[in-house]
Amino acid sequence: MKIFRADYVFPISADPIKNGYVAIDDQGKIIAVSDQMPRGSEHVPVEQLSGVIIPGFVNTHCHVELSHLHNKVSKGEGLVQFIKNLQSLRNTNQKEIEAAAIKADQDMYENGIVAVGDISNSNVTVPIKANSKIYYHTFVEAFGFIPENADATFEGALQLMDQFKAQSCSITPHAPYSVSKELFKLIKKYCDSRPHKNLISIHNQESEDENKFYRYKLGNFNDLYEHFGIDISYFKPQARNSLQSILPLLTSKQKILMVHNTCTNLKDIYFIKRFDRHINWCFCPNANLYIEGTLPKVDLFLEQGFNITLGTDSLASNDKLCILSEMRVLQESFPSLSLERLLKWATLNGAVLLGIDKEKGSIEPDKTPGLNLITGLDDLKITAETKVKRLV
The missing domain is CATH 3.20.20.140 (Metal-dependent hydrolases)
Incomplete structure (x- = not known):
């Protein structure tokens, strides 16, 4: 399991999650997306990210x-x-x-x-x-x-x-x-x-x-x-x-x-x-x-x-x-x-x-949508400084 935490997670199929978590397996399949750490993952290190996690x-x-x-x-x-x-x-x-x-x-x-x-x-x-x-x-x-x-x-x-x-x-x-x-x-x-x-x-x-x-x-x-x-x-x-x-x-x-x-x-x-x-x-x-x-x-x-x-x-x-x-x-x-x-x-x-x-297309359990990190937003608006980085 790998866990990301970001300022926001936009699952797309559901409302944005502030300070959200996304857990994936080694094939990039979504295990969980939530505003809390997934159950049973207390010993898994969390990668803290500044920005917004979105699907590919x-x-x-x-x-x-x-x-x-x-x-x-x-x-x-x-x-x-x-x-x-x-x-x-x-x-x-x-x-x-x-x-x-x-x-x-x-x-x-x-x-x-x-x-x-x-x-x-x-x-x-x-x-x-x-x-x-x-x-x-x-x-x-x-x-x-x-x-x-x-x-x-x-x-x-x-x-x-x-x-x-x-x-x-x-x-x-x-x-x-x-x-x-x-x-x-x-x-x-x-x-x-x-x-x-x-x-x-x-x-x-x-x-x-x-x-x-x-x-x-x-x-x-x-x-x-x-x-x-x-x-x-x-x-x-x-x-x-x-x-x-x-x-x-x-x-x-x-x-x-x-x-x-x-x-x-x-x-x-x-x-x-x-x-x-x-x-x-x-x-x-x-x-x-x-x-x-x-x-x-x-x-x-x-x-x-x-x-x-x-x-x-x-x-x-x-x-x-x-x-x-x-x-x-x-x-x-x-x-x-x-x-x-x-x-x-x-x-x-x-x-x-x-x-x-x-x-x-969306971040949901059992899907493999790919994950991107969007940075450089201004109050959740895209600017000239906004960038995308592929996470998965």
């Missing part, structure tokens, strides 16, 4: 395979230019890609992350995830905006997913602007026929240009399709935002994670409530600032009854893969957010999404 973080949106693009994609040029830059840079020396991905995995572990929902468009991360100390669920992306290519695109995604089958994985659409209606329908049919989970993760409304394109077929996305030689003459304006346009094409049988949501508005949220869909939201604030220079209207999502999670996006659009860093941005931009709420987004909610909440 869950990062529900990452692109580990893009880690080699760290500091290579310009900031603040908007989503369309970001995509152009990304596509021109992403293919490089295989060893460089692998080395950067391995380092990213190690960095996330050091930053207290215990589980990741990771986007993959290639098989480069298969062995890395197999050997990682982190739990991964891989979202194998299907994308193709040309209707007649839908069958081939879907089959290619299925073949890639087969290479991840030894791990937790699912097939998922990339974004409204990169998936044709025909491809959406193939993914929905697949999801609806699965007796097991096939989690969906979709990039949602990262820029106003996405909504402009869907509403009026205007904006910079027309330039993007021209840049890549994609004929979009078939596409007709939908007279509604992208989210409202594609929601009926998504499965009602599986959990759906809407990622980014930078330009999602209240009408979009109310529209979702009219449909029988299992919607979750993921905020990646550092990436939003990196690409578009703006943040989602987070206040709109509060008290709406949805599960909210946090992600880092990739090192192509972020300076680090650190959930604490994402929480810091949200705390600075939305001061009314409590530490307790932010921590739930960063831990238990992500575990619930990934279906691993029986083991991770």
Whole structure:
């Protein structure tokens, strides 16, 4: 047995405990969490800590395979230019890609992350995830905006997913602007026929240009399709935002994670409530600032009854893969957010999404959530001095 005592313990599944104790076994399994020493542990030394003990973080949106693009994609040029830059840079020396991905995995572990929902468009991360100390669920992306290519695109995604089958994985659409209606329908049919989970993760409304394109077929996305030689003459304006346009094409049988949501508005949220869909939201604030220079209207999502999670996006659009860093941005931009709420987004909610909440996400007996120590808080508010240290 090992026992920690800290100024506070945030179990997440229960109220914070002042001067709380956490006892674990040598496998990191929680034996007890309480405001008192566990029974029968009188002779066990206690490690006294200054700060707050929390469960390990869950990062529900990452692109580990893009880690080699760290500091290579310009900031603040908007989503369309970001995509152009990304596509021109992403293919490089295989060893460089692998080395950067391995380092990213190690960095996330050091930053207290215990589980990741990771986007993959290639098989480069298969062995890395197999050997990682982190739990991964891989979202194998299907994308193709040309209707007649839908069958081939879907089959290619299925073949890639087969290479991840030894791990937790699912097939998922990339974004409204990169998936044709025909491809959406193939993914929905697949999801609806699965007796097991096939989690969906979709990039949602990262820029106003996405909504402009869907509403009026205007904006910079027309330039993007021209840049890549994609004929979009078939596409007709939908007279509604992208989210409202594609929601009926998504499965009602599986959990759906809407990622980014930078330009999602209240009408979009109310529209979702009219449909029988299992919607979750993921905020990646550092990436939003990196690409578009703006943040989602987070206040709109509060008290709406949805599960909210946090992600880092990739090192192509972020300076680090650190959930604490994402929480810091949200705390600075939305001061009314409590530490307790932010921590739930960063831990238990992500575990619930990934279906691993029986083991991770909260500090409860018999779970193995990992333990982090948060220091440098100011009256339980995250500051520039706040740091995270992995305990277990």
